[in-house]
Amino acid sequence: xxxxxxxxxxxxxxxxxxxxxxxxxxxxxxxxxxxxxxxxxxxxxxxxxxxxxxxxxxxxxxxxxxxxxxxxxxxxxxxxxxxxxxxxxxxxxxxxxxxxxxxxxxxxxxxxxxxxxxxxxxxxxxxxxxxxxxxxxxxxxxxxxxxxxxxxxxxxxxxxxxxxxxxxxxxxxxxxxxxxxxxxxxxxxxxxxxxxxxxxxxxxxxxxxxxxxxxxxxxxxxxxxxxxxxxxxxxxxxxxxxxxxxxxxxxxxxxxxxxxxxxxxxxxxxxxxxxxxxxxxxxxxxxxxxxxxxxxxxxxxxxxxxxxxxxxxxxxxxxxxx
Ligand code: UDP
Numbered sequence: 001x002x003x004x005x006x007x008x009x010x011x012x013x014x015x016x017x018x019x020x021x022x023x024x025x026x027x028x029x030x031x032x033x034x035x036x037x038x039x040x041x042x043x044x045x046x047x048x049x050x051x052x053x054x055x056x057x058x059x060x061x062x063x064x065x066x067x068x069x070x071x072x073x074x075x076x077x078x079x080x081x082x083x084x085x086x087x088x089x090x091x092x093x094x095x096x097x098x099x100x101x102x103x104x105x106x107x108x109x110x111x112x113x114x115x116x117x118x119x120x121x122x123x124x125x126x127x128x129x130x131x132x133x134x135x136x137x138x139x140x141x142x143x144x145x146x147x148x149x150x151x152x153x154x155x156x157x158x159x160x161x162x163x164x165x166x167x168x169x170x171x172x173x174x175x176x177x178x179x180x181x182x183x184x185x186x187x188x189x190x191x192x193x194x195x196x197x198x199x200x201x202x203x204x205x206x207x208x209x210x211x212x213x214x215x216x217x218x219x220x221x222x223x224x225x226x227x228x229x230x231x232x233x234x235x236x237x238x239x240x241x242x243x244x245x246x247x248x249x250x251x252x253x254x255x256x257x258x259x260x261x262x263x264x265x266x267x268x269x270x271x272x273x274x275x276x277x278x279x280x281x282x283x284x285x286x287x288x289x290x291x292x293x294x295x296x297x298x299x300x301x302x303x304x305x306x307x308x309x310x311x312x313x314x315x316x317x318x319x320x321x322x
Contacts, residue, residue, distance in 0.1 A: 005029045005068060007111075009060050009102060010075035012039025014181045015116070015174075015218070019073055020044070022222050024052055031066050035059040037090060038078045043181050060098040068109050071229060074102045075116045077151075081144065081270070082187030088146035095150025096157070103161045106168075114170040114229050115158045117236060119277055120148045121173060129244075129278040132173065132236045142272040155236065162234055170233065172225045175240025175279045178299065179218030180306035190215065193251055194300070194307040197260035207269030209248030212276040216241040217299035220292040227288040240279035241292040250296070257300050 006023050010016040011032025016039065020030045024047070032044065032055040047053045058064055060076050077094050078084040084091040099115065106113035122130045123138030138148045161167040178190040185191070196203045216239065224239035245253070251264055284290045294302070 001026065003027050003029070004070035005031065007031050007033065007066050007069045007072045007102075007105065008075060009033045009073070009098070010039060010077065010116075011055060012036055012041060012043050013075060013079070014043070014179070014183070015177065015221070016073075016075040017043035017181055018179070018218050019075065019222055019225070020047065020053060022226065024050060028052070031056065031069065033058060033060055033064070033066070033076065037087060038080070038083050038183075040183070060101055061093045063101050063104070066105065069105065069111050070109070071112045071114070072102055072106050073114050073116070073225070073229070074099065077116070078147070079118075080183070080186040080188050081147075084147040085143055091146045092150045095154045099154045099157045103157065103167060107161065107165055110168075112168045112170065112229055113158070113161075114172060114225060115154060116225075117155050117171050117173045118147075118151045119173055119175040119238070119240065119279065120144065121152050121155065122277070123148060124272065124274040125277065128276055129242065129280040130238065131280040132238055132283055139272050143270070144272050170228050170231075171236040172228055173236050173238045173279075174221065175216055175238065175277065176213045177216045177218055177221045177240075178303065180303055184307060184310035189213065189247060189250065190300070190303070191307070193254040194258070194303060195311060197254050197258040197262050198308055198311045200260060200262055202263050202265035203251045203254065204267050205247055205251060205264050206267050206273065207247075208266065209251065209264070210246050211269070211273060212244045212246050212278065213250070214241050214244045214278045215250070215296050215299070216292055217294035217302070220294055224284060224288065224290045227290050231288055233287050235283075237284050237287065238279040238281055239284055239290070240281065241295075242279055242281055243295065244276070244278040245296065253296060254300060257297060258304070
């Protein structure tokens with residue numbers, strides 16, 4: 001395989017840092033960019049002495065020059081609901097200015113550009129499971145709109161650079177993904193449940209726990225997006241695990257696996273929380289030959305050493321504002 005110079009924005013984040021590791025393992029040169037608003041330097045600590053990795057600590061909302069690059073993975077954005085609701089304006093800006101700036105770099109160097117989009121483009125879906133052809137059911141003014149509409153605007157921008165300027169673009173719609181390096185206190189369901197179970201605290205279920213999500217393990221997700229970059233597919237592609245869980249089932253799975261005696265505690269359902277979500281991965285299967293391999297129980301097991309250490313370092317789960 002040709003050794004390439006690859007730009008990863010959001011490189012200090014959960015997905016960005018794992019992606020940097022994977023690309024370095026393949027022998028590429030990786031330039032990471034992160035303003036550390038939600039990313040963490042500790043996710044990259046192990047690359048300290050890696051000569052093929054460098055980090056630019058800056059905000060992609062300002063134009064910047066990384067030098068010639070062959071591929072850009074645009075992963076920069078707050079992504080946990082608690083984070084993007086707190087950082088609403090930053091989330092809107094990175095989905096707009098950040099996407100324009102990085103697309104301009106792709107255009108300058110004729111690089112392949114992958115944009116990390118989201119199942120939130122489907123909002124609270126009326127079509128189930130969600131194929132890429134579904135336009136979504138998004139509240140444009142609700143609390144999640146800063147993220148959902150930023151990501152939808154970003155998709156429109158990416159498609160426009162492809163149509164008007166001929167940039168080689170890829171769009172991945174990422175469904176709920178989990179793994180080590182998720183911030184233990186980022187408020188997401190898997191991190192909250194694992195931390196709560198390991199600390200013997202109640203597991204916080206928002207609403208009655210009947211809402212569903214489909215959880216993809218980080219290695220499966222990265223395999224999908226790397227395949228997408230190597231493909232010729234210019235339309236959005238869902239990457240996610242199509243096995244659907246209610247949140248209550250997910251809580252019971254965490255309890256069974258950890259052997260925790262924690263109880264379940266019901267809390268109010270946050271506004272506009274999608275009732276169900278499950279990817280239709282027909283396109284990923286046929287175009288990329290991709291399928292997830294790690295099912296929830298095994299993926300949770302793989303997370304336990306990381307979250308156990310986080311609990312020992314005393315980082316708590318973060319409850320929803322309600
Ligand atoms: N959730 C929950 N308890 C928690 C955290 C989240 O019941 O401690 C629910 C949340 O209301 C949502 C689902 O789990 O229905 C997934 O939430 P998450 O924040 O992980 O991501 P989302 O899919 O909503 O973006």
